[in-house]
Amino acid sequence: MKNISNTKLILLHPYIQKQGTSNRLWLLAFMSIFTLAFLLTIIYTSGLYAYSSTTTTTISAATITTTTTASTAVPQLPTTVINTLLYYSAKSNDTFKMSYADIKPISDALRKCSTPCNFLIFGLTHETLLWKALNNNGRTVFIDENRYFAAYMEEKHPEIDAYDVQYTTKSKELKELVAVAKEQIRNECRPVQNLLFSECKLGINDLPNHVYEVDWDVILVDGPRGDWPDAPGRVMPIFTSGVLARSKKGGTGKTHVFVHDFGGEVQRVCGEEFLCRENLVEASETLGHYVVERMEESSFQFCRSRPSSNSSLSAAS
Structure with missing residues (x-):
């Protein structure tokens, strides 16, 4: 224990x-x-x-x-800036330049646009940069037959929106082309249509799709050249302008169409046929000013009151 x-x-x-x-x-x-x-x-x-x-x-x-x-x-350029641009453009030494009297009506039409202006120009010319500047904040598109020059202008001036087109008509074919338009006026060459899907010989149908969707407010025909018989002439641009103006879906319903070098036969005859005398508001030897209104799809006449084709052709000859 x-x-x-x-x-x-x-x-x-x-x-x-x-x-x-x-x-x-x-x-x-x-x-x-x-x-x-x-x-x-x-x-x-x-x-x-x-x-x-x-x-x-x-x-x-x-x-x-x-x-x-x-x-x-839509901020507009100040009037002093516009006047300065017009003045120095008209003062240039370029042989193919427009005069002040020709430039001013186009500038005024651009200034009247209440919304950003849609401006279509056929021809890359001395005034190319001027048109781009005057249509401040608007859409400006150039169409030219020289693909290399169009590419050069876009590369040198990236703000330029230019497209090339292949003209398939010649100045010397004027009478035949007017006859074709008359024959097909209810089909391929009707005044109201989307030219992108047209086979009319006078219409330009190979431009980018969006060009046909825009409601153009101002159109200027200043190309291509038509100084010799085999030159493209301005049949296709004038016909195309007439169709684009009449086929508008929106906007004001009116299009200002200017045709430069108005004294030439092709310009006079095609103006009569596709832009119409009743729409001619101002004319000189160098510039024609038309105001063309939108039409219904059921319309099959370019002009309400039209002179005969023979009289207009003979008067221009």
């Missing part, structure tokens, strides 16, 4: 127990406070992010609205 006199009894003092419990309580309290602070931080950050997102969205919407409003406005 073991002697129990050596047995030691270990007693824990109550203070020690209380001290351990107190430490655990402090630790628990600290963890609770830390957890609460962490949760409050998350809640505050989420709320701040939501507010920031809402504010950003509101600001972005306002910015978009402002930008949209600004884009719909």
